[in-house]
Amino acid sequence: MEPRYLSDEHKAFREALRTHIQRHITPHALDWEEQRKVPREAWLAMGRAGFLCPWIEPQYGGSGADFGYSAILREEMVRSGSPGLSEGAAVHADIAAPYVERLGTPEQKKRWLPGCVSGEIIAALGMSEPDAGSDVAGIRTTAVRDGDHYVVNGQKIFITNGMNCDIIILAVRTTSPGGTEVRHGGLSLLVVEAGTPGFVKHRQLDKMGLHGQDTAELFFEDCRVPVANLLGEEGRGFKYLMQNLQRERLIVAIGGQAYAEWMLEKTISYTKTRKAFGKSIASFQHNAFKLAEMATEVAIGRAFIDLLIDDFVEGKRDLTTEVSMAKWWTTEKANQIAYQCVQLHGGYGYMREFEICRDYCDVRAMPIYAGSNEIMKQIIARRMGLEE
Ligand SMILES: Cc1cc2nc3c(=O)[nH]c(=O)nc-3n(C[C@H](O)[C@H](O)[C@H](O)COP(=O)(O)OP(=O)(O)OC[C@H]3O[C@@H](n4cnc5c(N)ncnc54)[C@H](O)[C@@H]3O)c2cc1C
CATH class of the missing domain: 1.20.140.10 (Butyryl-CoA Dehydrogenase, subunit A, domain 3)
Structure with missing residues (x-):
């Protein structure tokens, strides 16, 4: 029995995606796995064809598509033979970028979402740390307010798209000026742009599988992030x-x-x-x-x-x-x-x-x-x- 969400438009999207995968992804998939890197051009080609973040509102470059399209993308990309692009694109489109869409101000959305659709911006999500994986509230990376910036210090590990990302949605502990520690209430989300001094893409990790997928260890060393890059409210991360x-x-x-x-x-x-x-x-x-x-x-x-x-x-x-x-x-x-x-x-x-x-x-x-x-x-x- 077909699922309820599957309309003729969804089926046409699936067919177009299959053609794109056959022409532009599968023939290169093994090379990318061996080189342990998916070239940016593959992301841009996905973007040009409308296969990155189709759910983003049209005013920010997307098609306003429902979650059914994300499900189709996930199913078909798994079959592409390129886990590097398949996993990377899923994290970008359905895990990291939705934070900007859901929590961002119009200004923030205008700045980052069109690039997420075109592939000019690759997004990552930075939660896990060496001593805080399952226990998310144990995050230790700090962001201390200094004028109109946060000064970020800490380390993230196992971050998908970490080496190639242009933005990372970073979970940080925003300690109050008084230094009060509140485990769950003390977390906030910042968008940190690649190239910000102190954002160090330390190394791509050597994994058992998913060789084409970029999974990285990142450091933040006195990294000054504008307060304007805070997503949503401080403390609600x-x-x-x-x-x-x-x-x-x-x-x-x-x-x-x-x-x-x-x-x-x-x-x-x-x-x-x-x-x-x-x-x-x-x-x-x-x-x-x-x-x-x-x-x-x-x-x-x-x-x-x-x-x-x-x-x-x-x-x-x-x-x-x-x-x-x-x-x-x-x-x-x-x-x-x-x-x-x-x-x-x-x-x-x-x-x-x-x-x-x-x-x-x-x-x-x-x-x-x-x-x-x-x-x-x-x-x-x-x-x-x-x-x-
Ligand atoms: C390929 C890959 C990609 C990843 N991508 C990202 C990413 O993009 N962004 C990101 O932030 N993170 C990412 N991660 C990190 C991932 O989310 C963490 O590895 C995961 O949450 C587990 O945390 P941990 O590794 O610290 O294990 P730990 O938390 O140390 O857990 C070790 C073991 O103990 C078990 N355990 C822990 N607590 C309990 C409990 N209360 N009861 C019973 N068992 C428990 C766990 O299930 C696990 O089996 C990625 C990881 C991998 C492997």
Whole structure:
């Protein structure tokens, strides 16, 4: 059954996106993975074609598209073979830029959103620190007011788009002049522009997978950020982060589902043609049952994800519990399916030149980021009234 959000316009958008991916992304994807960098031109080409932040209002360069278009972008980009661009663009468009759109003043929106649509501005979100990942309220990077600037000092780690970003939405602790420490209430969001003295892009991290994705360690050393770059109100950063995380986690859950579907399709096709003992690998009952089980799990995941996309587009109810459920379930399934699919590819499954090998490494990050799967279960348990 088709989801409710999918109109003829959405389908036409999907077709145009597929053509763009086939022509401009997939042929270069492996090179980008090996070079560990996606060139800016690939971002600009996405922007020219209208595939970056289509949800931004037309007055700031976007098309005012609904969340259904973001879901299509996430699903199709996963299949592009370029996790570097796929993950980077998802963080840019559906995780970082929405803060500017939701909290920005008209002046701030005019300054940054058109560039987010064209690809001239790449956005990142800087929450995690060496000693504050799951525990967001433990953020230590400080922003101390000095006239019409904040002076920022601290360190961020694991930041997607960190090396190539033009702006970063930075979660900081705004200590009051009296120095009062308030854990949740003391956080604020600043937009820091690349090139600001003291914003140091220290290094691109060496990861297990997602090689084309730029994941960085950043330092802020007496970095003077204009007060005009504060997003929303000072001290409300924790609340803003928690609100936006629902969209971020749904995007990750859609990614988990899309990966599971794509890996299974590739494995069915491989095991139907690969032969042993005069028969296809898929036809041995053990393997056929494995494929049947995975097809069942993927179908169940798809039904749940489509329901959530529909409800998110319609914005009728609080989806925190269901989004947390979807985030842990689809990303864990993607990993279980990756394991089975590598096994069904035999030795070839262990070779990086085979996509399934790279997928196996790429999906491993999903249960960790955007709030780990343990944190998702904690949220669900709390909302079930299980925490004392
Ligand atoms: C590829 C990648 C990209 C990323 N991109 C970004 C980004 O763009 N921006 C950004 O800000 N961050 C980003 N992150 C960071 C990511 O969000 C954190 O790694 C994640 O939140 C976990 O934090 P941590 O690594 O400090 O682990 P920790 O918080 O130290 O957790 C370690 C383990 O303990 C578990 N744990 C923690 N608390 C509890 C608890 N209360 N109950 C049970 N178990 C618990 C965790 O689930 C985890 O398994 C990225 C990470 C990766 C791997």
